[in-house]
Amino acid sequence: MIENRPEGDVIQLKLPSLPDYLxxxxxxxxxxxxxxxxxxxxxxxxxxxxxxxxSNAVKHAYRDDDKKGAIQLDCVVYSNRLQIVVTDEGKGLNSAPVADQLTPIYAGRDIEEVEEGGLGLYLIHTLMDEVEIRSDNGVSVSMTKYVRRDGVAGYDRTISEKEV
Structure with missing residues (x-):
């Protein structure tokens, strides 16, 4: 018996950290x-x-390394949701994202100052039902989407302290 095995089926994929494999x-x-x-x-x-x-992993995780690393993609299939975890073993984040970084335009910045690709965390939080970002040895982005049957989702959409 495998310890800490999730109750869902796990599909794993390991990809080179290159744009060609996105x-x-x-x-x-x-x-x-x-x-x-x-x-x-x-x-x-x-x-x-x-x-x-x-894309964030490809662009930021291994930016200072001579060789490219890998991206781990785990899909966990539950009866009522899909959890996807994207993990790299790169540099990690300098700090946890703050609430202002989860909006499309960072506070106090004009639209002309927003960099291309600077909307990633905002999009992830907007499109998925639950998002958790961890930065220990690298970065792990866990995203959950609930299956809606009859127009009702099987989750309670509240912002947790981890998101803020």
């Missing part, structure tokens, strides 16, 4: 989400969120 990550989660019965729009949201998390 499509593989999106296709993988698309197939899993489709099998679970998510709508087309929900699958597109999941693909976009996973693409942003993986």
């Amino acid at each position: 499509g593989v990550a999106r296709l993988t989660v698309s197939g899993v989400a489709n099998r679970m019965g998510f709508s087309y729009e929900e699958i597109e949201d999941i693909k976009l969120a996973v693409g942003e998390a993986c």
Whole structure:
């Protein structure tokens, strides 16, 4: 018996931290989400969120290393939700994201000052039902999307202290 095994099925994928493989990550989660019965729009949201998390890992995790590292993509399939965890073993975050960084435009900045790609965390938080970001040895972005049956989601959407 495996300790700490989640109650859901686990699909794991390890990819080189290169932009060429981002499509593989999106296709993988698309197939899993489709099998679970998510709508087309929900699958597109999941693909976009996973693409942003993986892009952040490619762009930031191994920026000072001579060699590229890897991105680990874990999909955990539960009866009522899909949990996706994107993990790298790179530099990590300098600090936890603050609430202002989870809005489309950081407080006090004009639209002209917003950098391309600076909307990733905002998009991930907007598109997914639950998001948790950890930075220990690298960065781990855990994203959960609940399956909605009959227009009702199986979750309580409240902001936890971890998100703020």
